[in-house]
Amino acid sequence: MMYDIELKSVSKTYIGSDEAAVNNINLTVEKGSIVTLLGPSGSGKSTTLRLIAGFERANSGQITLAGKVVSDQSKWIPPEKRGIGMVFQDYALFPHLNVFDNIGFGYKEKDRKQRIMEVIELVNLKGYEKRYPNELSGGQQQRVALARALTRRPVVVLLDEPFSNLDTDLKNQMRIEVKRIIKEAEATAVFVSHDQKDALSISDKIVVMDEGTIQQIGTPRQIYQYPKNRFVANFVGQSNLLKGRVDTEDNTVETRIGIINCNTIDGGFDNKEEVLVSIRPDSFIMDHKGKLKGNIKELSYTGEAIEVVLEVQTPNNKKHNLLIRVSPDKVIHIGEEIKFNIIPNFVSVIKKE
Numbered sequence: 321m322m323y324d325i326e327l328k329s330v331s332k333t334y335i336g337s338d339e340a341a342v343n344n345i346n347l348t349v350e351k352g353s354i355v356t357l358l359g360p361s362g363s364g365k366s367t368t369l370r371l372i373a374g375f376e377r378a379n380s381g382q383i384t385l386a387g388k389v390v391s392d393q394s395k396w397i398p399p400e401k402r403g404i405g406m407v408f409q410d411y412a413l414f415p416h417l418n419v420f421d422n423i424g425f426g427y428k429e430k431d432r433k434q435r436i437m438e439v440i441e442l443v444n445l446k447g448y449e450k451r452y453p454n455e456l457s458g459g460q461q462q463r464v465a466l467a468r469a470l471t472r473r474p475v476v477v478l479l480d481e482p483f484s485n486l487d488t489d490l491k492n493q494m495r496i497e498v499k500r501i502i503k504e505a506e507a508t509a510v511f512v513s514h515d516q517k518d519a520l521s522i523s524d525k526i527v528v529m530d531e532g533t534i535q536q537i538g539t540p541r542q543i544y545q546y547p548k549n550r551f552v553a554n555f556v557g558q559s560n561l562l563k564g565r566v567d568t569e570d571n572t573v574e575t576r577i578g579i580i581n582c583n584t585i586d587g588g589f590d591n592k593e594e595v596l597v598s599i600r601p602d603s604f605i606m607d608h609k610g611k612l613k614g615n616i617k618e619l620s621y622t623g624e625a626i627e628v629v630l631e632v633q634t635p636n637n638k639k640h641n642l643l644i645r646v647s648p649d650k651v652i653h654i655g656e657e658i659k660f661n662i663i664p665n666f667v668s669v670i671k672k673e
């Protein structure tokens with residue numbers, strides 16, 4: 321496997337701080353792939369990006385870019401010699417330079433004009449060469465920032481919250497566009513984001529971080545369908561968490577609302593161990609012959625779905641609320657009783673701690 325980025329046991333504690341901003345992380349990024357560091361504020365995403373870029377130095381561990389060690393105990397390559405392109409949250413364009421000169425800033429190779437025109441075409445800004453940043457929309461400014469990062473054919477492009485200044489419509493459009501541009505440029509990219517929608521839609525792999533550590537690495541589908549712990553289940557999307565006892569032979573978990581079927585249960589659980597089962601709201605299906613039933617307590621129509629809070633009666637006469645998502649064509653009312661089944665697609669068994 322070819323990696324463009326490798327972090328081995330990398331830690332960073334800022335001077336004056338007692339806690340590590342990044343604590344012993346291991347990460348590999350395959351050549352040509354897009355990876356997003358996703359996590360809440362303060363989880364260490366930007367620090368990780370800054371360590372890769374060389375704006376900060378790790379206290380321990382090793383960082384390799386395109387097979388070359390750029391940082392360890394004895395070696396240090398400065399940011400400008402690492403072959404990286406950077407896109408900042410506010411794009412950091414030079415207001416007194418036009419699009420052409422912003423993109424070509426600092427690029428003095430022989431093919432200057434040709435290369436700048438190439439990336440201008442790649443980001444779809446032909447005809448805008450002479451405009452100044454204040455004559456551009458937010459999306460166009462972002463294209464300029466991305467073009468500038470790509471001009472030198474960097475090994476790795478690093479993007480720090482690139483969508484956070486865009487409104488929703490533009491954001492949806494730019495996610496697709498930025499992904500196309502990066503793939504077409506055959507670049508390896510690392511995004512930082514706290515927005516799960518950005519991460520799910522743009523990434524080949526997502527790295528979920530919390531408190532300076534990596535909680536889970538996986539494809540968007542793996543992260544959403546099979547969160548590995550409570551943090552990932554709650555931070556990426558929503559989840560119903562139920563305590564239960566696992567049966568590793570039947571692939572089921574016995575919970576207070578009944579026996580839940582799971583697709584497969586990974587090793588690492590003892591039979592009859594107490595666990596948590598995470599059920600995404602998308603894993604419920606209304607069915608008049610369904611084994612489970614509940615009363616609709618709340619409804620919220622989002623256009624794409626109806627989000628329902630369902631009060632389920634447990635076998636020992638207790639009540640348990642579930643969040644479920646129902647197809648928007650269903651006509652349902654508060655107070656109504658519905659029957660349903662749980663499809664095992666979005667059911668994940670996780671450790672209880």
Ligand SMILES: Nc1ncnc2c1ncn2[C@@H]1O[C@H](COP(=O)(O)OP(=O)(O)OP(=O)(O)O)[C@@H](O)[C@H]1O
Nearest residue numbers: 334337341359360361362363364365366367368514
């Ligand atoms: N220059 C600094 N000096 C001291 N502490 C810092 C510095 N930068 C970050 N930290 C601390 O390191 C931890 C990780 O911060 P970091 O900026 O990497 O998180 P983040 O996940 O990118 O957060 P955000 O989404 O808010 O940008 C936080 O506790 C933060 O307060």
